[in-house]
Amino acid sequence: MTGIMDFKESTGASQAWCLESGTCFKVDFFDEEERKIHFKWQEEDEEESSDIKFSITVPMKDDPSSKWMFWSENEDVLNKIMEMHDYTDACKEKSILQILSKIDCLLKPLTDPDNESDADEIEDDYYADDDVDASMPEADQDMARGAEGADSGEEDDLGANFFGDVGSKAAVARLMSDLKTMKKESCKFGLDGSPRGDNLFIWDIKLKDFPVDSKLGKNLTEYSQKFKREPVIQLEMQFPHDYPMTPPFVRVVRPRFKFLTGHITIGGSICMEMLTKSGWRPINDIEMILVQIRSEIMSDKQASLDMNDADRPYGEQEARDAFNRMVKRYGWNS
Template sequence: MATLLRKIGLIRLHDRDTEDPKHYQGSFKGSKSNQKNNTKHCNTSSDNNILNPPDTKTKKFEQSNKDKPPGKEKQTSKDIKEKQQVAASKAPATPLQPLVPHRQHCTQVRTRRLMKELQEIKRLADNFITVELADDNLFEWNVKLHQVDRDSALWQDMKDTNTEYILLNISFPDNFPFSPPFMRVLTPRLENGYVLDGGAICMELLTPRGWSSAYTVEAVMRQFAASLVKGQGRICRKTGKSKKSFSRKDAEATFKSLVKTHEKYGWVSPPVSDG
């Protein structure tokens, strides 16, 4: 029996010794490689958990930089600086104060002057002239001249024809009193006396060259009354001439023509001192 057991043991030992050791080595290597693979797999998964997020951000940042055209940010900042410099150069150093329009200022000056003159004319004691606003327009007057030299032929004509006054129309320009008014005779129709077609009046002081802002309407009308007498003005009694219309258009055209003539040959109307 002992001999049999020994033989069985020898056979097992012989079988173990005769087995290919590579088989065990392969199993061992396989187990080691499996361990290495498992380890590497765990390390890879752990690497993904830790390193992947910043790695992804880096790739996205690099991709976004690739999508942007080169030098765009620098160019934009440069453009902004240039625009700021241009805006600064155009901007005034100090804020400008709003200016009063020239036309509005002239209207205020003209209004104050005419209101003052209206009050002064109303206070005249001799009733030399009276004034009515044409269509309630402060800048256009209908002036009635009630008196001329009582020794003149014109005064006699006024008495004979029951003419109480000589009616004139006066228009004041925007820049009055720095420019002269335009004045013309409406009724009656006059001959001579420096009164021309359309009722235009030949007087140097009614031109820009002869005008002064110190002249008042009263002073102009007194000068006109004197020129009528000195120019031997008469009331026109001829039927054809008396019916001729005195339009403003005709008066303006006549006045422009006579101004050109007198600027070339000189003025012969009586000076202001004769009034």
């Protein structure tokens, strides 16, 4: 691990970075026994530091199993830095300076809340109405404008339904943040997904790129050739209006799995405590959920498709019924 310094070197490099990078992050304290460096955000004109704090656990230089670890008592900070585990797992030879620079970028929405251009850009892209095409004949433009005017009342109703009541604004903000993360990172995890049309609370997902030499990978190839479909697992995610305080409902749409394989219930729901109130944590974002689901499916070497009935989609009600049976069986809280 040539990129990993020893703990004292990492501490010194961190202090130098805080002084030279122009950031307001400072080393708060460090714990050599636990190999943790604690950071805080403190602007020069403020006597007290803010609640933007986090810690980095430095891996042992000569221990291949030792990993970078990141933590914060502040849930907003923790939610932002959780992706650092994937960032460092992908290449353990990241230096402490690379890691701090990455965290500094991730926490910009919290340390510089006035600079929200990235989020605004994504939101504008997602919700922006298409302008009337200037290349249309004038008569067609008039017709298009007329249709827009006629539909304006319906659009207002749709907007009200989409955003829900005041309590769901936090859910919309969180889902927009999750969407931004998905657009940037999902391709490297074998994920593809986005909201269904204008409904931010229902997402269509594809799990893809399963190992072709695995039982499931071979089944998906056969399924694709037989039914002329992509060799992917199609999921549907339904989010409650108090997300992320409550977990989404996730189900397989197609293809159908063999009974009791892949941690998929007979109705197509996902057998994971993480997706119940018993195991749910609000810091879980959409990408994290899907990575866990994909890993859970792949963890079963016997995961395979019901090739006699593979293209018949699971119904939502059968998925919910199977989910409720599973929760009752394991004593989880739904």
